[in-house]
Amino acid sequence: MRTHQGLPSASVADPPPGVASGVAPWREHLLLSAGFPDRLAHQLAGTPGIDVHQLLNLVDRGCPPGLAARILVPEATGWE
Template sequence: MTTHTTRGTAGCGSGPPTDARTWRRCRLLEAGFQESLADAVAADPLFDLHVLLQLLDRGCPPELAVRITAPSPGEVVR
């Protein structure tokens, strides 16, 4: 996985995030997601963040990567 860095992403530059949602959001912002999309994906634990980032590393735009990896309707967290 490629490490992407973006300076100035809110809440991501002042040390390690303290919760999983913030960590997920920071990784998505660093990878180039717009804030609103990063917030929505980070809040949904059914999205596999590693798969999303792998798609981005292969040149897939963030919006398409989210569509490809979107959870099925009715899917639940176990």
């Protein structure tokens, strides 16, 4: 199984220790690094309940970022 940019799964799924207050910026950084457009990354990162790990898994498997968002977050249509 591939992991995002060769990082172990835990590095992608869990924010670094002590970063609880900066989770949304950390999530946005991961999404931007994976190729998500700025606006979409910002909206996904700030929306509670969105599984960023699953988004990154889809992108790692070749799914375009916009399509990954529409698959996992149907209401994300039009966010791009």
